[in-house]
Amino acid sequence: MEKIVILTGAGISAESGLSTFRDEGGLWAQHRIEDVATPEGFARDPALVQGFYNARRVQASKVQPNAAHEALARLQRDWPGDVVIVTQNVDSLHEAGGAKDVIHMHGTLAGALCSACGHRWTAPPEMAVGESCPACARPTARPDVVWFGEIPYYMDEIYDHLSSASIFAAIGTSGQVYPAAAFVHEAQAAGARTIEINLEPSPGASGFDERLVGKATQTVPRWVGHLLAPHS
Secondary structure (H helix, E strand, C coil): CCCEEEEECHHHHHCCCCCCCCCCCHHHHCCCHHHHCCHHHHHHCHHHHHHHHHHHHHHHHCCCCCHHHHHHHHHHHHCCCCEEEEECCCCCHHHHCCCCCCEECCEEEEEEEECCCCCEEECCCCCCCCCCCCCCCCCCEEEEECCCCCCCCCHHHHHHHHHCCCEEEEECCCCCCCCHHHHHHHHHHCCCEEEEEECCCCCCHHHCCEEEECCHHHHHHHHHHHHHHHHC
């Protein structure tokens, strides 16, 4: 059966109340990206970075999945083939909406990482500067989030899925950050039909076979319903 590979970005969680890089107001508007989302920023001011991600963790704990998250979980449950969800988001809204085995290419707010030994564990609600790794005991805990300049997680697995995709969808993502911006080309090279679903067309929208424009909570359930109609 046909495999569907879906890439989601900040736009799918925005309607649940999580701010994006480009929102005026909100957490991101209060900081420069290079100060809170780079290894250099963490080395320079770990207290600022830990405080920023503690605030993001609190924000994420207060929101609920929306109709778009729930529709993708329904697609995963009812589609006769595989549905692989890859997300650039670090929240857990896909899982809260019922999705399984989500590939978090940029890590998760719920995770902690030892920058010394690479051990991972569940982050406490508030991470302190100099928090110890439970594996090596060094005071080198950081958020398990991929920062600018770092390599996203699970890339080999993602490319394997793209190479066998029959349908590729990019939902709520700007399409400007690599390597994710190139996923549509990988999927097309494998013969997949491609669709972008976004609040407004991205700069790379013309590279997709099909485009749906509108709120994710409206467009994604409609698209899922269209896909599942022949199988219901």
